[in-house]
Amino acid sequence: MTEEFRKRAKNFLLLDIETVCGFASYDHLPERMQKLWDKKALTIKKGDESVSNADCFYDRGAIYAEFGKIVCIAFGAYYWNDKDELSLKVSSLQGDDEAQLLLKFKALIEKYPADQLVLCAHNGKEFDFPFLCRRMLIHCIEIPKALQITGKKPWELLHQDTMDLWKFGDYKSYTSLDLLAAVLNVPGSKNEMSGDQVTKVYYEENDLAKISRYCREDVVVLAQLYLRLQCFKQVSAENITRVES
Numbered sequence: 001m002t003e004e005f006r007k008r009a010k011n012f013l014l015l016d017i018e019t020v021c022g023f024a025s026y027d028h029l030p031e032r033m034q035k036l037w038d039k040k041a042l043t044i045k046k047g048d049e050s051v052s053n054a055d056c057f058y059d060r061g062a063i064y065a066e067f068g069k070i071v072c073i074a075f076g077a078y079y080w081n082d083k084d085e086l087s088l089k090v091s092s093l094q095g096d097d098e099a100q101l102l103l104k105f106k107a108l109i110e111k112y113p114a115d116q117l118v119l120c121a122h123n124g125k126e127f128d129f130p131f132l133c134r135r136m137l138i139h140c141i142e143i144p145k146a147l148q149i150t151g152k153k154p155w156e157l158l159h160q161d162t163m164d165l166w167k168f169g170d171y172k173s174y175t176s177l178d179l180l181a182a183v184l185n186v187p188g189s190k191n192e193m194s195g196d197q198v199t200k201v202y203y204e205e206n207d208l209a210k211i212s213r214y215c216r217e218d219v220v221v222l223a224q225l226y227l228r229l230q231c232f233k234q235v236s237a238e239n240i241t242r243v244e245s
Contacts, residue, residue: 025057075092
């Protein structure tokens with residue numbers, strides 16, 4: 001563990017979001033949005049007519065900010081306990097009202113200095129960060145300075161992406177959090193559910209608490225994975241605090 005990391009950890013926030021389809025089914029989409037999804041589905045299905053546009057929406061709608069919404073944002077922070085041992089605290093925000101959820105998240109990250117805050121997520125540059133910004137814009141919520149990247153020089157972008165760290169400049173493939181954790185021998189988080197079940201758990205099981213637990217555990221994996229990518233010792237299980245919210 002380096003002194004540089006200890007200093008940076010003060011303004012380092014680990015992040016994961018869970019998204020679902022913006023509507024419970026394709027039939028609930030407004031007519032205009034149905035037509036636009038039909039066009040989108042053509043590129044997703046790639047000629048596979050065995051999958052209906054309705055099924056495609058339920059399976060894939062959550063990954064597009066135009067058709068999905070955020071129901072949970074989990075976050076974690078490193079700290080050193082009274083024994084000077086590296087520790088981790090993980091919590092989450094969740095709710096059906098996306099605008100209120102985003103406002104709470106905005107208030108949270110604006111407690112940090114905008115020019116020093118480092119947000120860390122897996123595939124965050126391609127998914128979490130832009131998804132958050134797009135949904136904020138849809139709700140006319142001012143995007144926090146820490147998430148504004150327009151006009152910034154590359155060295156001014158402080159955010160970390162564990163998938164990006166693993167790529168080493170190779171942009172041809174996607175490596176999931178679960179796969180990378182397995183490769184680097186970091187315990188996984190897919191015991192209770194998996195990412196492709198979030199929409200089902202939200203709309204059919206009405207179990208937002210389950211989604212929140214899953215999201216928090218992904219942040220735990222992310223935190224351990226980030227340390228592993230630096231070849232730092234991982235946080236001991238007894239030094240991980242999960243805050244139910």
